[in-house]
Amino acid sequence: xxxxILIYKNEELLDYFRTILSAQxxxxxxxxxxxxxxxxxxxxxxxxxxxxxxxxKINQSDKAIGAIIKREKAIPTIVTANSxxxxxxxxxxxxxxxxxxxxxxxxxxxxWKKVDRMIGLSKRGQKEKxxxxxxxxFFYSTKEVFCDVYLRINDDKYIKVFNRYDEVDFMDLKKxxxxxxxxxxxxxxxxxxxxxxLVESLRxxxxxxxxxxxxxxxxxxxxxxIQLQExxxxxxxxxxLNAEAVEMTSIAVNSTMSLISKDKGIYDILKNSIKGENYAxxxxxxxxxISNAILKETELYNEDNVMILTLAAxxxxxxxxxxxxxxxxxxxEYRFKKxxxxxxxxxxxxxxxxxxxxxxxxxxxxxxITIIENHHERYDGTGFPQGIDYKRIxxxxxxxxxxxxxxxxxxxxxxxxxxxxSIIRSMQGEYTQGNxxxxxxxxxxxxxxxTPKVANSSTSDDVKKVS
Numbered sequence: 001x002x003x004x005i006l007i008y009k010n011e012e013l014l015d016y017f018r019t020i021l022s023a024q025x026x027x028x029x030x031x032x033x034x035x036x037x038x039x040x041x042x043x044x045x046x047x048x049x050x051x052x053x054x055x056x057k058i059n060q061s062d063k064a065i066g067a068i069i070k071r072e073k074a075i076p077t078i079v080t081a082n083s084x085x086x087x088x089x090x091x092x093x094x095x096x097x098x099x100x101x102x103x104x105x106x107x108x109x110x111x112w113k114k115v116d117r118m119i120g121l122s123k124r125g126q127k128e129k130x131x132x133x134x135x136x137x138f139f140y141s142t143k144e145v146f147c148d149v150y151l152r153i154n155d156d157k158y159i160k161v162f163n164r165y166d167e168v169d170f171m172d173l174k175k176x177x178x179x180x181x182x183x184x185x186x187x188x189x190x191x192x193x194x195x196x197x198l199v200e201s202l203r204x205x206x207x208x209x210x211x212x213x214x215x216x217x218x219x220x221x222x223x224x225x226i227q228l229q230e231x232x233x234x235x236x237x238x239x240x241l242n243a244e245a246v247e248m249t250s251i252a253v254n255s256t257m258s259l260i261s262k263d264k265g266i267y268d269i270l271k272n273s274i275k276g277e278n279y280a281x282x283x284x285x286x287x288x289x290i291s292n293a294i295l296k297e298t299e300l301y302n303e304d305n306v307m308i309l310t311l312a313a314x315x316x317x318x319x320x321x322x323x324x325x326x327x328x329x330x331x332x333e334y335r336f337k338k339x340x341x342x343x344x345x346x347x348x349x350x351x352x353x354x355x356x357x358x359x360x361x362x363x364x365x366x367x368x369i370t371i372i373e374n375h376h377e378r379y380d381g382t383g384f385p386q387g388i389d390y391k392r393i394x395x396x397x398x399x400x401x402x403x404x405x406x407x408x409x410x411x412x413x414x415x416x417x418x419x420x421x422s423i424i425r426s427m428q429g430e431y432t433q434g435n436x437x438x439x440x441x442x443x444x445x446x447x448x449x450x451t452p453k454v455a456n457s458s459t460s461d462d463v464k465k466v467s
Contacts, residue, residue, distance in 0.1 A: 006031040007038040007054040007064065013104070017053055017080065020108045022183075023132035023191055025115065027051075035060045039067060042075070049075050050119045056081035056089040065093055074098045076118035078111075108191060131158055132191040133183040136176060137303075139168055140251045147190035151181070158185055170255040171363070177303070224285050232286050238415040241293040241446060249292040252303075252310040259363065260314075266361050270318060280317055280326040283407060288313035290410075291403035297442035300395055304365070311364060312371040312400055319353040321346070329376065329408065331384065348384050351376055371400045379436050390434045398435035402427065402443055420447050 004027045008014040018029050027050060032038035035058065042049065052068060054061055056079050068077050076098045081089045086103050093099060100114050131150060139145070149162035161184065162168070176184070224232075236246060260267050291309040295301050317326045325347060328335045339347065355372040358364055374388070374397045381389030390398065406424065413419035424447060428440045 003028045003030055003048050004051045004053065005038065005041060005049055007033075007035065007052065007058060007061075009033045009058050010055065013055060013080075016104075017111075019135060019138070020111055021053075021115065023108070023134060024112050024188075034058075035064045038064055042068070051075070051115060052077040054079055056085055056092075062092055065099070076100075078102050078114060078118065080104055131185040132188050133185050134191075136173060136182055136184060139173055139184065140170070140255065140303075142168055143254075144168060147186050150185040150187075151176075152183075152185055170258050224281055228281055228285065232282060232289070235286060235410065235415055236289055238417075239410060239420055239447065240417045241289065246289060246293070249289050249306060249310060252292070252306045253288060255307060256310045256314060259311075260361065263361055266357070269357065270314060280320065283326055284314055284317065286410070287316075287403060287407045290407050291400050293446040294399055294403050294439060294443045297445040298395075298399065298438065300399070305367075305396060308365055308367050308371070308396060309400060309403075311358070311368045312375070315354055315358045315368075316372045316375045316400075316404075317350070317354065318357060319350045327408065329405075330378075330382070351385055367394070367396055370394060371397045375401060375404055377401065379431050390431070390436050393435055395435045395438065399439040399442070402431070402436060402439040406443060417447055 004021060004025070006014055006017060006029060008017070008031060014031055018031075021027070022029060030041060032041050038052075038054070042052070052075055054064060054077065061079070065077060065079065068075055078100050079089050079093070080102050082104050086101060090101055098118065100118060102111050102114055131152070133152075134149075139149070144165055144167050145162045146164065148160055148164050150158040151161045152158050161172075260270060288310045291313060292306050295305055295309060320326050321343075325335070325339075328347065330336065331344075331348075336344065336347065351373050355369045358372060359369050371394075374386075374393060377383035377386065377388050377393060377397075378401075379390045379393075381387055393401070405427065406420065409423045410420060413423060421444060424440060424444045428437070428444070431437055431440050
């Protein structure tokens with residue numbers, strides 16, 4: 001199968017261009033984040049490459065473009081740049097038949113025309129194409145569809161699955177995902193709406209004056225106040241987390257609230273348990289982001305596990321009576337010892353009680369229940385309620401427990417990334433084996449990232465990073 005290579009260090013720009021191209025052109029998309037990776041890929045796949053897209057701002061782009069246009073068999077290449085850099089990009093290279101330029105955020109039709117001209121896709125009848133494909137992940141991040149959406153049955157037959165302005169049902173999307181359906185389709189005339197949506201969400205990435213915007217959801221606002229969401233947003237900005245992990249968590253938060261709201265009894269319990277702006281509420285909300293940022297740096301990272309960790313974060317302390325009691329982590333702490341006997345016994349039972357509650361929610365994976373049951377277990381077996389050690393803690397449970405511990409330290413650290421990294425290094429000295437070791441290593445990577453900004457992307461199966 002022929003391929004299109006995208007050379008972008010910025011993953012949000014990568015996803016933006018891939019979304020536009022994949023809507024119109026049935027190609028395999030591979031990418032590289034550095035020039036050296038791109039040139040290596042170019043040499044490996046020389047005979048199968050239809051087109052190269054490259055970011056002008058990537059380090060040594062001139063080296064790569066020079067190497068491409070001087071090849072014995074030149075490969076069509078489109079250089080992309082923002083409006084401020086476009087003139088500089090055009091001056092850097094002489095105009096050639098197989099070299100063109102595209103200003104980021106211009107119309108998708110213009111890019112399609114350039115691609116058609118560059119690699120002759122007009123011969124394959126692409127200009128007559130009536131439907132454009134859209135990655136399924138896009139629909140997870142929107143509350144309603146703003147155009148008709150179709151499922152492709154075969155090359156010539158499409159059936160409508162969402163009407164314009166329908167609310168998006170998370171469970172419907174999961175149904176398609178389980179059937180390995182990675183794309184839905186919209187009419188070509190409607191694809192501009194998708195592009196505009198992407199542009200609106202991506203443009204803040206290029207401006208430091210935009211703060212992180214967490215997903216908006218009416219049910220979410222009933223449980224976590226706007227002020228609390230803004231507080232967590234500021235914390236995430238300060239401590240520095242992977243932007244893609246933040247976006248994926250926001251999508252999962254939205255989906256979690258949609259799932260929970262279908263069961264009024266469970267929803268009311270959650271709302272009454274962690275409502276307001278107390279520690280338990282802030283801790284639960286922040287924990288969903290911390291755990292998923294760590295997940296992003298492991299081989300366990302996928303959408304299902306993002307959802308699992310988000311559900312566990314929301315419900316792990318749902319049966320704890322006092323909001324401040326959520327700070328208690330062990331039986332040796334003063335906060336625990338000052339509780340009455342019956343209160344202590346009740347607290348030691350809360351992981352199992354919370355797990356039993358969550359087990360009543362239809363569609364909740366078993367791993368969520370396991371994580372909640374084990375969220376007070378310790379690496380050395382001194383935790384509760386079962387007293388099991390690291391050898392019997394699952395990978396996701398160990399990751400959640402490490403994130404849970406980091407979450408507690410964040411406020412003591414002054415929300416300083418360097419202080420947090422120092423704390424994680426101390427944890428590494430204690431957690432030296434098994435799944436806990438993997439989790440702390442991933443945590444250190446997660447907290448070594450730059451401060452995140454809003455993203456609206458997620459890596460799909462057909463975009464492969466060169467290693």
